[in-house]
Amino acid sequence: GQNIDQPTEMTATEGAIVQINCTYQTSGFNGLFWYQQHAGEAPTFLSYNVLDGLEEKGRFSSFLSRSKGYSYLLLKELQMKDSASYLCAFMTTDSWGKLQFGAGTQVVVTP
Amino acid sequence: GAVVSQHPSRVICKSGTSVKIECRSLDFQATTMFWYRQFPKQSLMLMATSNEGSKATYEQGVEKDKFLINHASLTLSTLTVTSAHPEDSSFYICSAPPPTEEGDNSPLHFGNGTRLTVT
Numbered sequence: 001g002q003n004i005d006q007p008t009e010m011t012a013t014e015g016a017i018v019q020i021n022c023t024y025q026t027s028g029f030n031g032l033f034w035y036q037q038h039a040g041e042a043p044t045f046l047s048y049n050v051l052d053g054l055e056e057k058g059r060f061s062s063f064l065s066r067s068k069g070y071s072y073l074l075l076k077e078l079q080m081k082d083s084a085s086y087l088c089a090f091m092t093t094d095s096w097g098k099l100q101f102g103a104g105t106q107v108v109v110t111p
Numbered sequence: 112g113a114v115v116s117q118h119p120s121r122v123i124c125k126s127g128t129s130v131k132i133e134c135r136s137l138d139f140q141a142t143t144m145f146w147y148r149q150f151p152k153q154s155l156m157l158m159a160t161s162n163e164g165s166k167a168t169y170e171q172g173v174e175k176d177k178f179l180i181n182h183a184s185l186t187l188s189t190l191t192v193t194s195a196h197p198e199d200s201s202f203y204i205c206s207a208p209p210p211t212e213e214g215d216n217s218p219l220h221f222g223n224g225t226r227l228t229v230t
Binding site: 040041095099103106 | 143152160207221222
């Protein structure tokens with residue numbers, strides 16, 4: 001079957017680093033994605049990993065290990081505006097663009 | 112870059128009525144669009160895949176007669192919630208894969224969502 005897990009909530013202080021872990025199970029894997037979503041808004045694309053390793057994009061980095069079914073999103077130099085839900089999602093080879101999302105991790109940044 | 116426009120952004124309707132939500136791809140053609148639903152503090156759940164010129168493909172547990180999807184052109188897909196009930200109150204979001212020439216690796220462009228409240 002298919003499933004995807006990530007923590008429900010994480011709290012960190014401004015300027016700190018937070019790592020959000022995501023584990024998944026699926027067949028026909030075609031990429032792991034991270035989105036940021038503020039309440040009541042559409043998700044915003046953050047990153048895409050299809051090969052093992054680390055992808056860095058400014059303050060955000062994402063890591064993938066296909067053999068372990070594991071990914072993480074690293075948020076550095078946290079800012080108050082980073083308080084949001086972070087969604088982990090994978091795509092299978094069934095259909096390009098068809099994503100299965102995790103439940104999301106609510107990150108709360110405190111002063 | 113490619114943009115997906117969704118309308119309306121908010122709608123309130125009475126129980127038993129029907130509501131239509133439109134999803135348009137601007138400046139690009141989308142043969143496939145996806146409709147998601149999100150309940151408060153929950154994740155995006157795929158409802159159906161909308162295919163231009165053919166029937167939509169519904170996910171398990173989604174009633175196709177209640178959630179009517181029409182993809183009559185390469186730039187427009189509509190979702191109609193028929194005989195809406197309070198439990199249908201949710202955030203509905205459409206999405207479409209961008210043109211392949213875009214280089215940002217995002218597999219989807221999302222509309223801004225529709226907040227449906229059924230009273």
